[in-house]
Amino acid sequence: MNLPTTVYDLTLSELKTWVAEQGQPPYRANQIFESVYHRGLEDPVSWKQLPLDFRQACIRRLSGPTLAPAEKQNSADGTWKWLSKLQDGQYLETVLIPSDSRKTICVSTQVGCAYGCAFCASGMKGFRRNLTAGEIVQQVVLIDRHLKSVPGTEIGTGHQNRVSNIVFMGMGEPLANFDSLLKAIRILNAPEGLNIGARKITISTVGLIPMIERLGKEGLQLELSVSLHAPNDELRGRLMPVNRKYPVKQLIEACRAYVRATKRLITFEYILIDQVNDGPEQAKELAVLLRGLLCKVNLIPCHPIPEVLFKRPPLDRMLAFERILREKKITCTLRRSRGLDIEGACGQLRLRQLLESADRPV
Ligand code: SF4
Numbered sequence: 537m538n539l540p541t542t543v544y545d546l547t548l549s550e551l552k553t554w555v556a557e558q559g560q561p562p563y564r565a566n567q568i569f570e571s572v573y574h575r576g577l578e579d580p581v582s583w584k585q586l587p588l589d590f591r592q593a594c595i596r597r598l599s600g601p602t603l604a605p606a607e608k609q610n611s612a613d614g615t616w617k618w619l620s621k622l623q624d625g626q627y628l629e630t631v632l633i634p635s636d637s638r639k640t641i642c643v644s645t646q647v648g649c650a651y652g653c654a655f656c657a658s659g660m661k662g663f664r665r666n667l668t669a670g671e672i673v674q675q676v677v678l679i680d681r682h683l684k685s686v687p688g689t690e691i692g693t694g695h696q697n698r699v700s701n702i703v704f705m706g707m708g709e710p711l712a713n714f715d716s717l718l719k720a721i722r723i724l725n726a727p728e729g730l731n732i733g734a735r736k737i738t739i740s741t742v743g744l745i746p747m748i749e750r751l752g753k754e755g756l757q758l759e760l761s762v763s764l765h766a767p768n769d770e771l772r773g774r775l776m777p778v779n780r781k782y783p784v785k786q787l788i789e790a791c792r793a794y795v796r797a798t799k800r801l802i803t804f805e806y807i808l809i810d811q812v813n814d815g816p817e818q819a820k821e822l823a824v825l826l827r828g829l830l831c832k833v834n835l836i837p838c839h840p841i842p843e844v845l846f847k848r849p850p851l852d853r854m855l856a857f858e859r860i861l862r863e864k865k866i867t868c869t870l871r872r873s874r875g876l877d878i879e880g881a882c883g884q885l886r887l888r889q890l891l892e893s894a895d896r897p898v
Contacts, residue, residue: 538600540596540599540623541571541597541599541670542598542599542600542601542602542670542674543568543578543580543598543670544572544578544601544669544670544671544673544674544677544723545668545669545670545673545719545725546723546862547719547722547726548565548566548569548723548726548728548729548878550645550883551565551568551569552565552598553797555568558590558593560587560590560761563713563722564586564590564889565639565729565735567586568583568586568594569586569726569728570728571583571585571728572677572729573677573728573729573730576681576684577603578600578677579600580594580598588762591715601621601674602622602623602668602670602671603622603628603671603674603675603678604620604621604809605618605619605620605621605623605678606619606620606621606627607619611680612727614633614634614635615631615632615633615634616631616632616634616679617629617630617631617632618630618631618675618679620633620675620678620680620892622647622671623853626647626664626665627647628644628647628671628675628706628707629644629706629707630642630643630644630675630678630679630706631706632679632682632683638700638701639679639683639697639698639699639700639701639702639721640699640700640701640702640703641675641676641679641699641701641702642703642704642705642706643672643676643702643703643704643705643853644663644667644704644706644707644708644741644818644841645666645667645672645704645706645707645708645709645710645712645713645716646663646666646667646676646707646709646712646713647663647664647665647666647667647707647708648662648663648664648665648708649662649663649708649709650663650709650712651709651712651742651776651777651778651877652777653742653763653765653775653776653777653778654774654775654776654846655765655775655807655809655838655839655846656701658707658708659837661769663708666708666712666716667688667708667713667716668716669716669717669719669720669723670720670840671724672716672717672720673720673724675706675732676699676702676724676730676732677730679699680699680730683685683697683698683699684697684698698730699730699732700732700736701732701736701737701738702724702732702736702737702738703737703738703740703761704717704737704738704739704740705738705740709742710739710740710741711739711741711744711747711748711751712744712747714747714750714751717739720797721734721737721756721758724737725737733757734756734757734758735757735758735759737758737759738758738759738760738761738803739751739758739759739761740761740762740763740805741760741761741762741763742762742763742778743762743763743764743776743778743779743782743787743790744778744782744787745787747762747792748762748790748791748823749790749793749794751794752794752797752798753794753797757799757800757864759800759803760794760800760802760803761802761804761805761834762787762791762802762803762804762805763776763804763805764784764787764804764805764822764833765805765806765807765813766779766784766813767784767813767818767821767822767824767825768820768821769783769784769785770783771812771818775809775812775813783824784825786844788825788826788829791829791831792829795829795830795831800830801830801831801832802829802830802831803831803832803833803834804826804831804832804833804834805834805836806822806833806834806835806836806837807836807837807839808835808837808838808848808849808854808857809834809838809846809847809848809849810838810847810848810849810855811847811849812846814849814853815857816856816857816860818857818863819856819860819861821859822866823860823864823865823866824865827864827866831866831867832867832868832869833866833867833868833869834859834864834868834869834871835854835857835858835861835868835869835870835871837849837854837870854870855870856873858870860877886898
């Protein structure tokens with residue numbers, strides 16, 4: 537199926553080029569961006585400030601939204617999760633993690649995932665397709681509009697109700713959909729659009745070395761987060777099949793080169809799984825691996841999912857792991873997992889939909 541072009545697929549400069557081709561002045565593109573991203577008017581019919589014949593051209597050229605919210609779940613800890621249906625019948629997920637100071641959303645970049653990490657629901661049903669830039673942008677717009685429409689006390693307090701931070705940690709491997717990802721980031725980053733600063737955007741990767749190298753050359757001030765989860769090839773290979781292609785030492789070398797090129801700190805994600813990768817010997821090995829690298833480590837208690845037997849370690853074991861890293865001068869934090877009661881680990885809500893409706897076109 538050929539996916540239609542929506543206004544969300546176009547950067548401001550692409551829109552200006554098309555506007556010029558229609559014989560219109562460039563400011564018409566700014567007016568369209570303003571209507572869509574600030575006033576929530578995504579149907580060209582409602583762009584009343586445009587001349588009628590140009591509005592008609594917009595209606596012919598730009599399709600309406602291609603993402604429809606299908607289900608929304610609210611966790612007791614304040615996390616919200618949306619399941620949305622795409623035009624070709626596929627489903628994707630987006631999670632809102634609000635706090636008083638931030639409204640962070642976790643955005644998907646692919647339907648399904650090809651990387652099959654052992655602790656993740658997304659990889660279980662395989663890869664379906666890459667999302668378009670417009671489908672990535674629409675997830676942010678959907679939640680930004682939701683935030684603007686609810687009273688401040690409903691989703692966190694004391695902070696303006698709009699998306700403030702984006703993490704590309706939802707379904708899929710963001711760097712495997714590099715072009716659409718970067719285009720979406722440029723659209724979301726545009727001051728005339730949602731104006732979300734590059735430093736507020738985090739890309740999370742399983743460690744695709746050529747793409748990390750490419751990202752380092754883009755000159756963007758993005759945050760990069762690498763899913764490590766083990767300090768050696770034997771263990772990481774069991775948890776993450778991608779390690780066979782991009783082994784630990786080569787990956788860390790690529791990270792060191794990225795830091796040299798960008799002068800930006802890298803975050804390593806490390807899911808602590810009971811009796812698998814949470815022992816003192818792994819903590820020491822990890823400290824040696826990361827020695828001298830500008831980085832921090834996020835220790836994440838394993839998020840139990842019904843399809844996988846991994847368990848969360850007891851608190852004293854997790855604290856001991858953290859203590860060893862700190863003693864070895866590795867910056868680290870032990871994170872609180874949110875969304876446990878709404879299937880908040882990546883891919884779980886979509887996986888349940890798939891399991892419950894095997895006959896649904898997905
Ligand atoms: S953790 Fe990320 S890369 Fe691994 S299977 Fe899940 S979605 Fe894919």
